[in-house]
Amino acid sequence: MGKKVTKAIFPVAGLGTRFLPATKSVPKEIMTLVDRPLVQYAIDEARAAGIKEFIFVTSRGKGALEDYFDHSPVLEQELRSKGKTELLEILKNTNMDSGAIAYIRQHKALGLGHAVWCARRLIGDEPFAVMLPDDVIAADKPCLQQMVEAYNETGGNMVAAMEVSPDRVSSYGVLDVADDQGEMVKIRGMVEKPKPKDAPSNLAVIGRYILSPNVLRNLNQLKSGSGGEIQLTDAIAAELTQGNDVYGYRFKGQRFDCGSKSGFLQATVSFGLARADLRDDLHGYLQDIMSVDKTAQ
Template structure:
């Protein structure tokens, strides 16, 4: 029987240079999708999958993320005195239970693999999830919860994937599937990081959601720097495939790359259209702007 997935790692040490000057003083993870920071959407996904403890791997100037998940006594006292019950209930709902979060520092920007390795002592010898905070997933059932279902059935390691156009595969990490009938959950027999155009083994990109076994930490510790002079998570996963199974899951839902400007804007529109109090006005504004642009 597979050991349960209780912990998740969220690497939040990146600089967010693509969003300068907005991210000069505000972490990119705290930019909002409608009315919630990006990081809140990712944490909500993890908690919906039954994650009990979240490890944030932070960097310099990321203390506001820790503050976001803490009590703000002055704010809550003011809301209480003003009888803002709904706002107080919302803040209480998003606050993690005491002791259910940890924060550790990635002191140098040595890559995603290094950021995950920084969480090794907190995770310990148990399987865990990784959620990249640049990516948020809009779905009926939490993307990670879908992955946990597959993990509970098959064990091993599970990676979320989704289709991309063939002419864009060179921009992503791509999986190679084992031969056999195609379905949503398929064994993986290889991975390629940003394959050259025309050489991609599939059109399934790695989305930024992983369930990995703790043996990955030993491989990350031993690993030399790879592409870009950084310690790459993909390189260690490829080594781990020599001894453990990997399963890809084409999850139900859609991801938004909030590390890019267009993905960030698209996410705001998609989530905004789901909110009944603003969706109608938002559609009107989008229609008006589209007609005005076409008329230029």
Template sequence: MSALTKIVIPVAGLGTRVLPASKSIPKEMLTVVDKPVIQHVVEEAIKAGFKEIILVTRNGKASIEDHFDKHYELEAELARKGKETLLKAVRDILPADVSICALRQNQPLGLGHAVLCAAPVVGNDDFAVMLPDMLIHSSIAGQSDLTDMVADYHKSGAAQIMVEAVPMQHVERYGVVDCAGKPLSPGQSQPIVGMVEKPPQAQAPSNQAIVGRYILPARVMELLKDTKPGAGGEIQLTDALDQLISEAPVNAYSMRGKTYDCGNKLGYLQANVVFGMHHEETAEEFKAFLNSL
């Protein structure tokens, strides 16, 4: 088991589910309350102890990299006007001990291909993958599912896939894990024996849906190199993980929080409502506004 410091975040998607907003603005730069979605995701990664953020991007997404860069003119103007709170918010987007780099995915060949693009930086280290569309909100102050999943990785030595219990009538929308019928309560892990992509309800092995957080051994990069195009003619991460399960232990970690898919309009609106109700600057008046509707 290698040190776990690197996390891959694929941001090369076109964002077709939130058009026309994503026509000129990367979907990852759409704001939830006062921060772009990508900043919420990166902050989650940093809280879980990751120090090396690897963005897999494409042309037209430079604003994502710019957001995490210094903006000297803005900082100087805020300092001149004495707006210390705003200045701190702008300066402290990335802690000093955290680095961020960007690699290009020059063809839209699927999530597995996007992860493989990060292989030169990941090297021989175990790593994590986060999908930037999915935001997680916890009702428990200070609790982080990704942090807890990292702890399970260190304790068990097994790869981890985060899952969320969904209604059985909705399983056909998701990739679903098979834990051999073992119960999986929030905050717990169970070994995975298989995965099924968007199964009919009658054939679903469980109601535990994959939600876009993974902790993986370096071996996955080798498996991805040999993974043939699958569904949609794309290289699927799920196909490589199916192979991994036959070689090494892989656990499903059942999250405590709730996911909001900001890659579609409804999930994006829901995220703004939930995060707005818990933001220190907006919570009180926003709750009053919602109650008035």
């Protein structure tokens, strides 16, 4: 049994230009999905997987994201004086203990691999998770928890994977499969954003990773790859050439790409319908607009 995964890196340095003008003043990661910021879903998932140290790779203008995890004494006192214990309980989940959370600045947008590399000194020589808050995954058992349990059996490196339609492969890192065991896939290679005709499969990498500290050493050696950025995919693929295992893990759950407007809207509807306090109103409203839409046609 190797070392436990207790550290996670959250790359949140992006400008979120797809969500302008909102992201002019609000970091995309704290835009709300129903009533919780995107990043809270990632934090909750990490906690469920046993993560104890949370490392955020940020950039200028992300102060509101850092403030979000601080205690808010005035707000807490106000809620306490009004006896609003349920809201106090909700706030408790947003607070981080002193020392549990660290912020590292990425000064230039040089890609996901570079963002992970920025956190190397805080990771040291132990396995770690990487979570992209844009990928929100609705699942009975949180996705990273599923992966940590599988990783405890396999070791090596592991990436979350899902089938995408062949015409969408050029938006993803894609797995070259050596041995497909269903839930677990042993891979022989990874290709970043291939053209559909060049894709080795339609099994795409999604924003959850459990990685060996070797990957950080590989990032040290890398020159810029696809799109002039330092690609995490390349550093993971280098593990294969060094004789180390890399697995794809087909997680159980539904993934929403909240880096896109349509994905964010779909997630809002889906998470809204999953909430007992919102379901009936929202469902009724959706039925109404669908019937109006059909009549109009």
